[in-house]
Amino acid sequence: MMDTSMNRLLTASALGVVLAGASVSALAAPPDWSKVPAKTITVFYPGVSPMEWITKGTEHGGARALRKGETCAGCHHDEAADMGKKMVSGQKIEPTPIKGKAGSIPVAVQAAHDGTNLYLRFVWKQPAGGAEKMDKDNQVKLGLMLEDNKIPGAALSGCWETCHGDARTMPGVKDDKKTKYVKDGSLTGGKFYDLLQWTSKGGKSDGYVADKRVMDGGKALAEARGEKKGDEWTVVFTRTLAGGGEGDIAMASGRTYNFGFAIHDDHAAGRFHHVSLGYSLGLDAKADVSAARQ
Amino acid sequence: MADQEREATKQAGALSRLWRWLRRPSGTTTVLTLLVVGFASGIVFWGGFNTVVEATNTMTFCVSCHEMRDNVYVEYKETIHYSNRTGVRATCSDCHVPRDWTHKMVRKVQATRELYGKVMGTIDTKEKFEAKRLHLARREWARMKSVDSRECRNCHGFEGMNTEAQKPRAKRAHELAQRDNETCIDCHKGIAHKKPEGMTEEDED
Numbered sequence: 001m002m003d004t005s006m007n008r009l010l011t012a013s014a015l016g017v018v019l020a021g022a023s024v025s026a027l028a029a030p031p032d033w034s035k036v037p038a039k040t041i042t043v044f045y046p047g048v049s050p051m052e053w054i055t056k057g058t059e060h061g062g063a064r065a066l067r068k069g070e071t072c073a074g075c076h077h078d079e080a081a082d083m084g085k086k087m088v089s090g091q092k093i094e095p096t097p098i099k100g101k102a103g104s105i106p107v108a109v110q111a112a113h114d115g116t117n118l119y120l121r122f123v124w125k126q127p128a129g130g131a132e133k134m135d136k137d138n139q140v141k142l143g144l145m146l147e148d149n150k151i152p153g154a155a156l157s158g159c160w161e162t163c164h165g166d167a168r169t170m171p172g173v174k175d176d177k178k179t180k181y182v183k184d185g186s187l188t189g190g191k192f193y194d195l196l197q198w199t200s201k202g203g204k205s206d207g208y209v210a211d212k213r214v215m216d217g218g219k220a221l222a223e224a225r226g227e228k229k230g231d232e233w234t235v236v237f238t239r240t241l242a243g244g245g246e247g248d249i250a251m252a253s254g255r256t257y258n259f260g261f262a263i264h265d266d267h268a269a270g271r272f273h274h275v276s277l278g279y280s281l282g283l284d285a286k287a288d289v290s291a292a293r294q
Numbered sequence: 295m296a297d298q299e300r301e302a303t304k305q306a307g308a309l310s311r312l313w314r315w316l317r318r319p320s321g322t323t324t325v326l327t328l329l330v331v332g333f334a335s336g337i338v339f340w341g342g343f344n345t346v347v348e349a350t351n352t353m354t355f356c357v358s359c360h361e362m363r364d365n366v367y368v369e370y371k372e373t374i375h376y377s378n379r380t381g382v383r384a385t386c387s388d389c390h391v392p393r394d395w396t397h398k399m400v401r402k403v404q405a406t407r408e409l410y411g412k413v414m415g416t417i418d419t420k421e422k423f424e425a426k427r428l429h430l431a432r433r434e435w436a437r438m439k440s441v442d443s444r445e446c447r448n449c450h451g452f453e454g455m456n457t458e459a460q461k462p463r464a465k466r467a468h469e470l471a472q473r474d475n476e477t478c479i480d481c482h483k484g485i486a487h488k489k490p491e492g493m494t495e496e497d498e499d
Binding site for chain 1: 461463470489497
């Protein structure tokens with residue numbers, strides 16, 4: 001009898017230790033970033049280059065390569081800074097250049113996971129600015145989008161699939177409510193981008209872009225934390241692999257996803273951001289950015 | 295009436311006398327003299343003909359018409375075919391006139407139509423030129439396409455191209471073009487002049 005009680009007690013204690021361990025795992029700390037390789041991705045000022053522009057051969061010579069299945073990054077990865085310079089200065093496809101705005105920002109991107117969470121870290125140096133504040137509350141915002149290989153073209157043109165000439169802040173568009181969207185986008189059909197955002201004011205959003213952009217509904221984003229030390233920003237996203245909310249993709253080891261991100265620098269809003277080309281993000285899989293299990 | 299008939303008979307008589315003279319063996323001139331004079335005259339005639347043809351191939355000749363000077367020439371002067379780091383310049387005829395003799399002569403004969411256009415003033419104002427630009431460009435694109443961009447390939451060619459030395463964008467595009475048997479003009483429309491208004495996606499295919 002005594003032995004049985006003791007056994008029960010020991011079992012309960014052991015279970016407690018295991019549960020405690022599990023809860024520690026759920027709140028797992030981000031990995032040791034000094035051991036995670038970083039990939040430099042240059043985000044650049046895109047001017048007015050919506051989907052309609054990049055697919056128009058008379059305007060964009062690369063439309064031909066895109067039709068043949070070439071990725072934007074395949075041609076432009078190394079020249080993103082040059083492109084940004086041309087557009088931010090108004091030399092090309094920017095009718096209203098903003099004085100003093102950076103043409104591009106090189107960002108060190110790191111990714112890792114622990115079987116439960118995906119960790120994404122972005123580090124960049126704050127460029128010069130001083131333009132009129134469009135978003136007074138936030139000096140900086142960082143948004144990233146993930147796509148689960150359902151949207152044709154997402155693997156080629158990344159976030160451009162959501163960028164259209166009739167969206168708000170595009171030249172000549174009066175409708176201030178028209179957000180970015182995916183052509184024929186549908187949440188139920190899986191044709192959407194999972195959208196995560198961090199704001200320097202301290203906010204975080206977990207939404208999606210389907211037939212329109214929605215800034216909530218997701219349950220995947222556990223944490224989005226950013227800080228500025230000196231002139232250097234560091235932003236870390238912690239996202240559960242499982243997702244489970246509205247507009248959350250479920251992620252698994254061995255798979256790759258389409259991935260892109262944007263920085264709204266210097267209080268920018270709408271299209272006046274710096275964007276990355278489309279890249280692939282792999283979980284224990286070869287990709288442009290690979291997240292290995294830590 | 296009788297006068298006219300007499301005049302016609304007189305002319306016919308002169309022609310037949312000339313023909314008879316030409317067919318008559320020379321009784322006073324040596325064969326050597328005939329050969330030398332004939333050869334020398336041939337050289338002078340041929341040289342003169344060639345000089346005139348080449349004169350019509352110069353940029354000075356092309357821009358002597360304001361239709362070219364005020365429109366396409368101005369645009370061309372801003373491009374790499376006019377000014378570049380190596381100093382090699384491609385002039386109008388390098389791109390628009392075939393280099394080998396046979397095709398050059400065919401093109402020159404075709405170009406006499408442009409004299410008619412010049413006289414009629416079909417593109418003698420900016421507005422008329424712009425209205426006609428797409429039509430003219432399409433004709434030239436079709437010509438270039440039909441000969442596999444022969445004039446481009448007088449200087450450029452995939453055989454001598456080191457894509458590794460190119461920017462990634464150009465490298466990829468040239469690799470794809472070779473794979474798909476495309477020709478220079480498929481992608482390089484507008485390389486020396488601005489693209490015409492009203493150009494369609496079919497024009498870029």
